[in-house]
Amino acid sequence: MVRICRQARTGHWNIRxxxxxxxxxxxxxxxxxxxxxxxxxxxxxxxxxxxxxLISHFGVINHLMRLGDGRTPLQIATAHQVPKTTMTxxxxxxxxxxxxxxxxxxxxxxxxxxxxxxxxxxxxxxxIGAIVPEFQSLLSDIPAEEFAAALPFLQRLRAYMDxxxx
Amino acid sequence: MVRICRQARTGHWNIRxxxxxxxxxxxxxxxxxxxxxxxxxxxxxxxxxxxxxLISHFGVINHLMRLGDGRTPLQIATAHQVPKTTMTxxxxxxxxxxxxxxxxxxxxxxxxxxxxxxxxxxxxxxxIGAIVPEFQSLLSDIPAEEFAAALPFLQRLRAYMDxxxx
DNA sequence: ACTATTTGGTTCGATATCGTATTAAATAAA
DNA sequence: TTTATTTAATACGATATCGAACCAAATAGT
Numbered sequence: 001m002v003r004i005c006r007q008a009r010t011g012h013w014n015i016r017x018x019x020x021x022x023x024x025x026x027x028x029x030x031x032x033x034x035x036x037x038x039x040x041x042x043x044x045x046x047x048x049x050x051x052x053x054l055i056s057h058f059g060v061i062n063h064l065m066r067l068g069d070g071r072t073p074l075q076i077a078t079a080h081q082v083p084k085t086t087m088t089x090x091x092x093x094x095x096x097x098x099x100x101x102x103x104x105x106x107x108x109x110x111x112x113x114x115x116x117x118x119x120x121x122x123x124x125x126x127x128i129g130a131i132v133p134e135f136q137s138l139l140s141d142i143p144a145e146e147f148a149a150a151l152p153f154l155q156r157l158r159a160y161m162d163x164x165x166x
Numbered sequence: 167m168v169r170i171c172r173q174a175r176t177g178h179w180n181i182r183x184x185x186x187x188x189x190x191x192x193x194x195x196x197x198x199x200x201x202x203x204x205x206x207x208x209x210x211x212x213x214x215x216x217x218x219x220l221i222s223h224f225g226v227i228n229h230l231m232r233l234g235d236g237r238t239p240l241q242i243a244t245a246h247q248v249p250k251t252t253m254t255x256x257x258x259x260x261x262x263x264x265x266x267x268x269x270x271x272x273x274x275x276x277x278x279x280x281x282x283x284x285x286x287x288x289x290x291x292x293x294i295g296a297i298v299p300e301f302q303s304l305l306s307d308i309p310a311e312e313f314a315a316a317l318p319f320l321q322r323l324r325a326y327m328d329x330x331x332x
Numbered sequence: 333a334c335t336a337t338t339t340g341g342t343t344c345g346a347t348a349t350c351g352t353a354t355t356a357a358a359t360a361a362a
Numbered sequence: 363t364t365t366a367t368t369t370a371a372t373a374c375g376a377t378a379t380c381g382a383a384c385c386a387a388a389t390a391g392t
Contacts, residue, residue: 023301023305023310024294024298024301026310026313026314026317027301027304027305027310027313028301029317030313030316030317030320031203031204031207033317033320033321033324034200034203034204034207034320035204035207035208035221036246036247036324036328037197037200037320037323037324037327038197038200038201038204039246039247039248040247040324040327040328041197041200041201041327042201043247044327054347054348056348056349072370072371073370073371074369074370074371080202080205081202081205081206081209082205082349082350083349083350083351084370084371084372085349085350085351085352085371085372085373086348086349086350087371088371088372088373089347089348089349089350090348090349093347093348105370108357108358108369108370109356109357109358110355110356110357110358110369110370110371111357111369111370111371112370112371128190132190135189135190135193135194137330138193138326138327138330139189139193141326141330142322142323142326144189144192144193146319147192147193147196148192149319150196150316150319150320151192151195151196151199153312153315153316154196154199154200154203154316155199156308157203157308158199158202158203158206160304160307160308161203161206161207161210161304162202162206164303164304164307220377220378222378222379238340238341239340239341240339240340240341248379248380249379249380249381250340250341250342251341251342251343251379251380251381251382252378252379252380253341254341254342254343255377255378255379255380256378256379259377259378271340274339274340274387274388275386275387275388276339276340276341276385276386276387276388277339277340277341277387278340278341
């Protein structure tokens with residue numbers, strides 16, 4: 001697909017413009033699809049979340065359920081690739097909703113540990129319960145194998161982009 | 167991967183819970199990667215955009231460049247899967263930045279046609295010029311073929327999710 | 333023709349996101 | 363030890379997103 005060709009007159013090696021254009025369209029189209037799928041999935045999920053909470057909230061709760069609570073705000077922020085100031089705000093919302101509590105961080109007085117409350121765990125169960133039927137309906141039309149096949153590339157791409165940002 | 171099994175006692179066909187759980191994790195992981203890739207790509211692109219404009223702005227300009235201007239706000243909003251009220255706001259920003267103009271819609275007095283200005287086209291060229299090097303660096307680590315291989319599934323998934331939302 | 337409903341767009345208010353600047357604790361340097 | 367730098371978190375302000383309510387034009391129903 002990537003064709004390098006040599007300009008006869010100058011002797012320089014270049015990507016032919018039309019080819020580069022094609023590739024640009026390809027990568028661009030890829031990220032475009034990713035963006036729209038994300039948009040659609042976000043809306044779909046958010047419409048099922050109890051109590052008018054948003055993906056940002058669910059994301060944090062889900063993170064704490066999967067990896068265990070007691071993490072610091074900064075850890076959660078970097079895991080979700082959002083600025084820490086955004087996480088401060090999201091956590092404030094979760095606290096107000098009674099889904100998390102803060103505990104002092106024994107190893108650093110500046111920091112905190114984010115703890116799930118019982119209501120937080122219940123919220124997670126409820127949200128998962130609401131989402132599972134959506135997944136089942138999705139999987140009845142698009143087989144799980146295809147998701148499994150697509151996943152490794154996304155993981156690799158994510159890992160690359162993650163390290164490449166400076 | 168999807169294993170349907172029959173309960174000997176009742177005779178009912180069911181997805182075994184552990185399997186369903188695995189599948190949930192799979193689909194969930196998929197959308198999670200999509201979300202983070204989108205996040206990273208957005209940040210990356212946004213940091214390169216001239217004039218402090220955002221993806222939402224670039225998205226509209228790019229849309230008009232690709233498909234031709236003269237589209238209505240609502241058409242653009244649905245194409246981008248955002249509420250029309252969001253598009254009103256985005257278009258106001260673009261107008262204030264001098265990148266678009268509004269023309270009356272000859273076939274509907276309530277509506278408008280969104281037209282690109284010269285500055286709008288220049289902005290697009292400049293943005294593309296800033297993005298292309300990013301793509302090239304990306305493609306030097308992840309070959310274009312892999313993007314090409316991943317794209318069809320994403321397109322199919324998007325199309326499905328698009329029609330399935332009600 | 334006349335009313336009812338739908339549709340394109342904006343306004344408004346509530347909340348989210350994020351960059352900049354700030355505070356306080358931790359760590360490094362002297 | 364004292365000072366300088368880094369680091370965790372927050373405060374604040376500017377802008378984005380989005381739902382509800384609204385208006386006016388278009389279309390449907392009668």
